[in-house]
Amino acid sequence: DSGVTQTPKHLITATGQRVTLRCSPRSGDLSVYWYQQSLDQGLQFLIQYYNGEERAKGNILERFSAQQFPDLHSELNLSSLELGDSALYFCASSEGQVGSGNTIYFGEGSWLTVV
Amino acid sequence: AQSVTQLGSHVSVSEGALVLLRCNYSSSVPPYLFWYVQYPNQGLQLLLKYTSAATLVKGINGFEAEFKKSETSFHLTKPSAHMSDAAEYFCAVNIQGAQKLVFGQGTRLTINP
Numbered sequence: 001d002s003g004v005t006q007t008p009k010h011l012i013t014a015t016g017q018r019v020t021l022r023c024s025p026r027s028g029d030l031s032v033y034w035y036q037q038s039l040d041q042g043l044q045f046l047i048q049y050y051n052g053e054e055r056a057k058g059n060i061l062e063r064f065s066a067q068q069f070p071d072l073h074s075e076l077n078l079s080s081l082e083l084g085d086s087a088l089y090f091c092a093s094s095e096g097q098v099g100s101g102n103t104i105y106f107g108e109g110s111w112l113t114v115v
Numbered sequence: 116a117q118s119v120t121q122l123g124s125h126v127s128v129s130e131g132a133l134v135l136l137r138c139n140y141s142s143s144v145p146p147y148l149f150w151y152v153q154y155p156n157q158g159l160q161l162l163l164k165y166t167s168a169a170t171l172v173k174g175i176n177g178f179e180a181e182f183k184k185s186e187t188s189f190h191l192t193k194p195s196a197h198m199s200d201a202a203e204y205f206c207a208v209n210i211q212g213a214q215k216l217v218f219g220q221g222t223r224l225t226i227n228p
Binding site: 097 | 149151156159164219
């Protein structure tokens with residue numbers, strides 16, 4: 001158990017809908033990261049927050065947004081869903097920022113299926 | 116830009132044989148390097164990491180990796196494979212000061228009895 005908690009574990013929704021994925025980082029971790037894992041794209045970095053502020057952005061679509069709240073939990077919002085958004089979405093956390101060699105700890109992921 | 120390449124999307128070895136998973140990185144400055152393992156239906160678990168201390172890094176479950184700057188490589192090895200090692204392995208690179216960890220495409224390791 002990494003200590004990173006993600007909900008829901010599985011989600012099935014229809015195209016055009018909006019979903020919210022939730023993440024609670026490890027106790028004491030200030031950084032939260034979101035990754036998308038799909039068969040064709042592999043593990044893609046989406047976005048990173050540090051202590052409530054956005055610090056890095058990767059291949060995140062404009063239909064997607066995220067935030068980190070004062071209690072350090074984070075949410076990833078996916079809207080106008082398309083079939084291609086079906087993937088495993090990981091949240092990860094680290095004590096500091098990854099650019100200092102800090103280890104990133106991953107949750108077990110949220111499986112999103114868009115039908 | 117930082118990048119990482121894992122040679123071989125699938126590797127199959129016999130139980131008890133040497134495991135060698137290859138990883139090459141691209142970086143103009145010294146990187147931090149990581150190996151993660153993903154078992155079916157689970158998240159990624161850190162095996163080991165290199166942060167510019169010893170070039171030979173020992174990790175969990177008997178795995179180790181050697182940082183070779185001249186070859187820009189960070190290959191993962193284990194002397195004797197166990198059935199429980201069957202999983203997907205990811206190499207990842209982070210450049211000092213950069214705020215993201217970039218992953219390779221992964222190598223699926225199969226262990227034959």
